[in-house]
Amino acid sequence: MSAVVSAGSAQRRTANARMLNRIVIYGLLLFFAIVYLMPLFVMLVTSFKTMDEIQSGNMLSLPKAPTLEPWFKAWGETCVGLTCAGIKGYFWNSIKMVVPAVAISTILGALNGYVLTKWRFPGHTLVFGLMLFACFIPFQSVLLPMATILGSLGRFGTTLQNMTGSSFGFGNPTANLVFVHVVYGLGFTTLFFRNYYEAFPTELVKAAQVDGAGFFQIFRRIMLPNSLPIIVVTVIYQFTNIWNDFLFASAYAGTGESMPMTVALNNVVNTSTGVVEYNVNMAAAMIAALPTLLVYILAGRYFVRGLMAGAVKG
Numbered sequence: 347m348s349a350v351v352s353a354g355s356a357q358r359r360t361a362n363a364r365m366l367n368r369i370v371i372y373g374l375l376l377f378f379a380i381v382y383l384m385p386l387f388v389m390l391v392t393s394f395k396t397m398d399e400i401q402s403g404n405m406l407s408l409p410k411a412p413t414l415e416p417w418f419k420a421w422g423e424t425c426v427g428l429t430c431a432g433i434k435g436y437f438w439n440s441i442k443m444v445v446p447a448v449a450i451s452t453i454l455g456a457l458n459g460y461v462l463t464k465w466r467f468p469g470h471t472l473v474f475g476l477m478l479f480a481c482f483i484p485f486q487s488v489l490l491p492m493a494t495i496l497g498s499l500g501r502f503g504t505t506l507q508n509m510t511g512s513s514f515g516f517g518n519p520t521a522n523l524v525f526v527h528v529v530y531g532l533g534f535t536t537l538f539f540r541n542y543y544e545a546f547p548t549e550l551v552k553a554a555q556v557d558g559a560g561f562f563q564i565f566r567r568i569m570l571p572n573s574l575p576i577i578v579v580t581v582i583y584q585f586t587n588i589w590n591d592f593l594f595a596s597a598y599a600g601t602g603e604s605m606p607m608t609v610a611l612n613n614v615v616n617t618s619t620g621v622v623e624y625n626v627n628m629a630a631a632m633i634a635a636l637p638t639l640l641v642y643i644l645a646g647r648y649f650v651r652g653l654m655a656g657a658v659k660g
Contacts, residue, residue, distance in 0.1 A: 389628045389632055395413070396625065397625060421633065436610035456577070463548075496517075496522045499522070504517065534580075538579055585637075585638070
């Protein structure tokens with residue numbers, strides 16, 4: 347009888363311990379969720395308030411009379427420097443920069459990972475090590491060397507302009523930023539695809555070679571169709587880094603109509619002309635954050651799944 351009572355007590359203690367662990371875990375998760383989401387909440391509610399309500403109310407309170415006027419003003423009327431045409435032009439500048447940079451760096455990373463795992467050559471380990479080393483080079487250390495390279499490309503574009511009537515994009519600020527982000531991101535994309543393809547069955551590649559398939563045919567018909575998880579990871583990673591970049595954007599396209607969204611947003615927030623319109627600033631910040639938020643909402647669940655896809659071999 348005592349054994350039964352002891353077993354029941356042990357089960358109750360185990361159940362109580364599990365319940366306590368769950369309370370602590372979910373309590374901590376809720377706490378950190380509130381801490382991380384609070385700035386987003388303040389930005390969102392402030393963007394729907396009028397200036398009178400912002401100046402006389404609590405920043406955590408919900409808007410009493412929600413209005414979309416700050417969003418419309420941020421998009422089409424707010425001043426960026428001396429130009430008062432909103433941030434819409436700079437938003438599209440970022441789109442024109444991000445899309446080709448993500449696409450090019452992803453496809454080049456896939457090709458590099460494919461070569462480094464399925465078409466090994468003498469010194470492939472050294473090449474991968476050097477590309478991996480590039481992932482740890484700070485942004486600041488490449489500013490001057492990259493500026494020198496971009497200056498040379500600009501002079502080459504001027505020569506082409508004089509000879510043919512077109513610079514073919516050489517020296518264009520948007521094209522410069524695409525080049526910078528492709529070069530800087532190539533180490534990361536190669537790392538992702540190399541680790542993923544390392545666990546990919548080499549027998550499939552060899553069988554395709556026996557059937558007469560060539561390098562690019564194998565890549566296009568076998569490797570890419572089976573690379574969706576790591577492609578999603580790479581696109582999310584590159585899109586977020588490139589869209590949110592401020593250092594390269596301000597260094598190489600920080601003036602004029604070619605500046606990307608992050609630089610324009612900085613100029614909107616730090617304007618010294620007139621009254622600081624907090625609701626317009628918050629609306630502009632929300633517009634700048636929407637693309638990355640949408641990417642994570644739509645594809646975020648595939649991010650960790652894609653990272654883990656190549657972690658275990660066999």
